[in-house]
Amino acid sequence: MANTKLLIIDDDPDYVDGIKSILEKAKYQVDAAYNPKDGIEALKSGNYDLLLLDIMMGRGAEGVMVARKINKDPKLREMPVLIITGIREQMAFLFPGQPAHPRLLPTDELLEKPVDPDLLLEKVDSLLKEAAGKKEEGA
Numbered sequence: 001m002a003n004t005k006l007l008i009i010d011d012d013p014d015y016v017d018g019i020k021s022i023l024e025k026a027k028y029q030v031d032a033a034y035n036p037k038d039g040i041e042a043l044k045s046g047n048y049d050l051l052l053l054d055i056m057m058g059r060g061a062e063g064v065m066v067a068r069k070i071n072k073d074p075k076l077r078e079m080p081v082l083i084i085t086g087i088r089e090q091m092a093f094l095f096p097g098q099p100a101h102p103r104l105l106p107t108d109e110l111l112e113k114p115v116d117p118d119l120l121l122e123k124v125d126s127l128l129k130e131a132a133g134k135k136e137e138g139a
Helices: 013-025 036-045 062-072 087-094 117-138
Strands: 005-009 029-033 050-053 081-085 109-112
Touching (some): 005 036, 013 029, 029 036, 036 062, 050 062, 062 081, 081 117, 109 117
Parallel strands (some): 005 029, 050 081
């Protein structure tokens, strides 16, 4: 796991510090970007194994834009994306009075804030194993 690189894109520094601490204790290398622009730049310049992404940043649902950009990039779309967000409030914001479609965003997994540390580590581990399995199949 020491060579496994994760990126967190979230505009809440306190929340990022907490998640980063949990992941670093589990021996992951963790970088953080505090806005979508820096996050996209980090993704393009770094070689990350997994992205942890918040939806609501800046002026609204800017995380949706990040997820869609990733999905359009042939290299980045292979990377698993774990969305960690206060989804109930955000879905109400995005789609007032409408049910949200489960495949609304190109994502592999979704957790709701505040996230349980054990569940976070379980999801990260399972997404990384699934991605490694896909790479082996494609090789």
